[in-house]
Amino acid sequence: MSLRLYLFIMxxxxxxxxxxxxxxxxxxxxxxxxATGFFLFYLSLFFSLIGAAAIIGFLVRFVFLAHELAMxxxxxxxxxxxxxSGFVVALLALLAHGxxxxxxxxxxxxxxSALEFFLLNYGRNKINxxxxxxxxxxx
Numbered sequence: 001m002s003l004r005l006y007l008f009i010m011x012x013x014x015x016x017x018x019x020x021x022x023x024x025x026x027x028x029x030x031x032x033x034x035a036t037g038f039f040l041f042y043l044s045l046f047f048s049l050i051g052a053a054a055i056i057g058f059l060v061r062f063v064f065l066a067h068e069l070a071m072x073x074x075x076x077x078x079x080x081x082x083x084x085s086g087f088v089v090a091l092l093a094l095l096a097h098g099x100x101x102x103x104x105x106x107x108x109x110x111x112x113s114a115l116e117f118f119l120l121n122y123g124r125n126k127i128n129x130x131x132x133x134x135x136x137x138x139x
Contacts, residue, residue: 014051053081
């Protein structure tokens, strides 16, 4: 898939997600809805934020970090947008249930930071099947 096609599809799907979020937010009354209404609200917000943050993150990387490959920028932007969106939705859910305090915020930040560092190290330490590591005294 070319970069232009990726950006077009991602932009179109993000616009659809934002439309779905607007529709759900106008449809759902928080005072009378059940768990399904809240689930749809948070899910549509999550996907909308993923798309918007991935596009913005890629464009910022494309402009300021020209030395990286475009595919690497796409992967990093999408991974970080996923974590950012999860952070925002978790904060809103904690706030809605009256559970947001400094301790929960710090735990959430530390947990997502640890997940990001794990994913960074996991991506670096994967073995490439086309270029396996040398064993023993091989050159």
